[in-house]
Amino acid sequence: MYSEELTVSATATTAQPRCQEKCGNVSIPYPFGIGANCSKNSWFNVFCNDTSSNPPEMSFGGGRDLVDILAEGKVVTRGWSITRCDTSGEGFRIFYGHNFTSSPYFLSQESNKFITLGCDNLGYFIGSSSYQTIGGCMSFCNTTEFKINGTKLAVTTNPSECNGFGCCSTPVPPLQEFYITTRHINDLGFLRDEPSTRCATALIADRKWFNLSSYQVKNIESADRDVPMVLDWVIEFSSTCKTGNVSANCGSNTECKEHSSGNGYVCECKKGYQGNPYLPQGCQDIDECADLKANPCDGVCTNIPGDYVCSCVGSSLALLIAVLASICFYQLHKKLKSKKIKEKFFKQNGGLLLQQQISSEEGNVEQAKIFHAEELEKATDHYNVNRILGQGGQGTVYKGMLTDGRIVAIKKSKKVDESQIEQFINEVVILSQINHRNVVKLLGCCLETEAPLLVYEFIPCGTLFQHIHDQSDNMSCTWNNRLRIATEVAGALSYLHSAASTPIYHRDVKSTNILLDDKYRAKVSDFGTSRSIAVDKTHLTTAVHGTFGYLDPEYYQSSQFTEKSDVYSFGVVLVELLTGKEPIFLSRPGEQRSLATYFLTSIEENRLFEILDAQVVKEGEKVEVEAVAYLAKRCLNLNGKKRPTMKEVTIELEGLRISKGQAFVQETHQEVECFIRQPSNLWDTGSTSTRYGSLENSVGLPLDDKPLLHNTSSYSC
CATH class of the missing domain: 2.60.120 (Jelly Rolls)
Structure with missing residues (x-):
């Protein structure tokens, strides 16, 4: 602490469970944190160098010097x-x-x-x-x-x-x-x-x-x-909060946990409670009777939630009855309040509309289950941090087990804009009807919380991005597997574009949104930014969403998203499979950072086989590799009208596989097992959440120490 006489560090503060609470003599309370998954996001990451200096050197928020963390939403830097x-x-x-x-x-x-x-x-x-x-x-x-x-x-x-x-x-x-x-x-x-x-x-x-x-x-x-x-x-990002307007209503108070309050600028425990208002159960009741100097009582002091009662000695029985009555009344009031809040959120999030859709013959969505909040809270062990599978711009995904024993992924979404409720419910209905073996299945949702909870089937074997870029042993993605996965993903997108009851544009196709199941089959996931479109429409005019490196330049310039925008993003995935390179080169300036630009330039300069992954060159036949590369080139055409449709892409890829005699071949045991040994970030939940400097960083936590059904922490191919 730089001056104990002049400043006061935050008291009664706590870190995330299992996270380092101090750096030297400085307390590190959440939302700040030391280490992976210990802070709210990268802006609150604290780095503590306590091995080479005394007192330890600290930095935060992207490398700035940190001197101390004070109470009431303040930090000291240099x-x-x-x-x-x-x-x-x-x-x-x-x-x-x-x-x-x-x-x-x-x-x-x-x-x-x-x-x-x-x-x-x-x-x-x-x-x-x-x-x-x-x-x-x-x-x-x-x-x-x-x-x-x-x-x-x-x-x-x-x-x-x-x-x-x-x-x-x-x-x-x-x-x-x-x-x-x-x-x-x-x-x-x-x-x-x-x-x-x-x-x-x-x-x-x-x-x-x-x-x-x-x-x-x-x-x-x-x-x-x-x-x-x-x-x-500020704990929430809004234009008024950023100006330091403390009196402004800076947010929805969703960051302030039980027994705390705030205006979105900072949170604080309510009177009678102390602790960390940003953590679940962080604000604990103060036992006022333990400090009678601060809480004078001439009679019998009895602590109650958030306060205390002082009664005369001669009325102990009456006092006991009063205390028990007050506790019962408090519990009843709490249950009634909780029920009203759930009913409010259910209506606010379109629950009545969803019920109407489910019950109508026209909707025919019996498979879309409406879950209760308590059921999902129990399934995730009260949203234990050890159950987190991934975090990103669209929310947090938890691993859970339902009462029937099914392992699921439960996505805690961001709050839905009230003007978009009808569209959100329609998309839940549409996605629940999708039954394609290469699309992650939406099982249902819960609308009793402020932000809706979406329940998906659990896919255990990591992302395609991990398999391409984070290989840790001799077994890697073979050329046959790469070609098959590309075909499966193309088929899923083609289904969404042209075979679903209502066309659906994914809007965030990337290798981190392609999951692999225990048979090493591709599953397209994360429909957080997806949009359905009327059959007679050709495009959507929206605010630009997506991930740098995969984003269609034509969409970025016009704000008009078409089915060809998904084709461009798929083209980048194809290039990843061919080259083994990530979509953004952080070490290069300007346009040279783009894998797509690098790939197209290499083809123009007749250097294709110089940039391909070594295993692709070794195992793939030259004609096949050139055919896939040419297909990727057409997908990346800057003029969307000149790109093929996903249906055409699927036909070409299937044709290549059939020509190899692989159309209906059963892959061997070695090919179908997944080989990610320490899966993390299995669910990339944010449309703008990447490792390349887009709008937010995605952070993954390890799976449970005690798996729910089977151990998913070690696979080998």
Whole structure:
């Protein structure tokens, strides 16, 4: 902790279960966390280097220095202290700053101040977009001088005050991007201009930390990260929260758990409770009777949930009856409240509409079951973190076991927009009717929670992405397996586009959304951004959703999604299967990062066989490989009209397999087992959740220590 006298760390805070609670003497409360799956998301990841330094070095939010985590939604990081000395009489201006845009952090207006030190110096801070001054102050000197730590500054009535003489200060707004700079007032053409050594310092610092009398003023040019600066953070991302508008209604309070409250800006335990308001059961009842100094009682003190009762000694029986009655009333009230909330969410999420669809003869969706919240809560062991299969932009997926013994994947979705309820219910009905062996089956849903819960069949053997890119043993994807998987995926997409009762566009085809079952068969998954379309329509005009590297450039430019947009994404998957390379090259700049661009350029330069995966070159016949490569090239055509349909793609791939005599061959035992030894991220739940710098990061947790039916943590092919 950088100053125990000036700041107070968050008390009664806890980390995620089984996660490191401290780094040195600094507590790391959730939503912050050390290690995989211990924080809310990557912005709250904390890295603790406690092996090579004492006290340990800490960083957070993408590599920024972390000094301390304070109560009430604040963290302390290191800011810049800049000093520039000028003896030439020519003006000077220097810039140092911070950029927290697109993050939940912003400069704390309450805790910081901007400070300028020096003679006749103008210090100010600016924004990045227009480079206009946002604020600042001037520090003056006269002919009399005084020294602090041997450095000449200016006369002041009280050296401990920043009153404008040699030192000035001003409040700062809640900025996310800002830069500090200095300029000598003489440069502006007024005040004295005699040559002298002119040193100017500017900094933004914790107002409790800065003290002029003890501050080590420097008389050499420097730019040091030695100043504690306080940042506020928000638990939800909205335009009002990002501005630091604490009084605004910043969210739906979904992040605030039981016995806590908040406006989306920060959460806090309700009166009578203490703990971590961001964790389930994080706010625990305080036993007020254990501290009678703070809770005076002249009679018999009895603790009750959230409060305590003080009664006279002579009425112990009456007190006992009153306490029991209050507890019973509280439990009854809690059950009734829970029931009303479930009924509210059920109606809010379109439950009545879904019931109508199920009961109607026209709907004919008996297989779409409506689950109760308690049933799914029990199936996931109260949504135990050890049951998490994957996290992403569309929600979190848990492994669960139903009362009939079936293993399922339960997706806790994001809240549904009320204007999209009817469309959401229609898509649930449509997806529940899909019965294709290469599409993950939707078994049903639960609408009694704020965000709907979707129940899918459980696919145990990982993603195609893992099999292509994370191989850990000698057994890899053979050419025959790659060709078969490509054919199966193409067939599933062709079915969705042209054979389903209502055409469905997937809108996020990628190798992490293709799962492999225990027979190594492909299963297309994650319909979180999928949309059904009327038979007489050719496209959807929507906000752009998808994953960088797979996103159709034509869709990105026009916002019109067609069936050919899925074809483009499938083309990228084909190239992954051919080359064994990931869809984005992080080490390359600009357009060179795209695997699709790299592949097309290589074909134009007649370098196809130089970029193919070694196993593809070794096992695939040249004619077959060239045919698949040419098909991928046509799928990646920038003009969507010139791309083949998924039905045409399927016919071509099936034709290749038939020509090899593999159309109906039973694969051997070695080919059908899956070989991911430590499956994680089995369910990529976010349409924008990837490892390549799209909108969110996806994090996977290990499966249960005690599997529900059979051990899925070790497979070999």
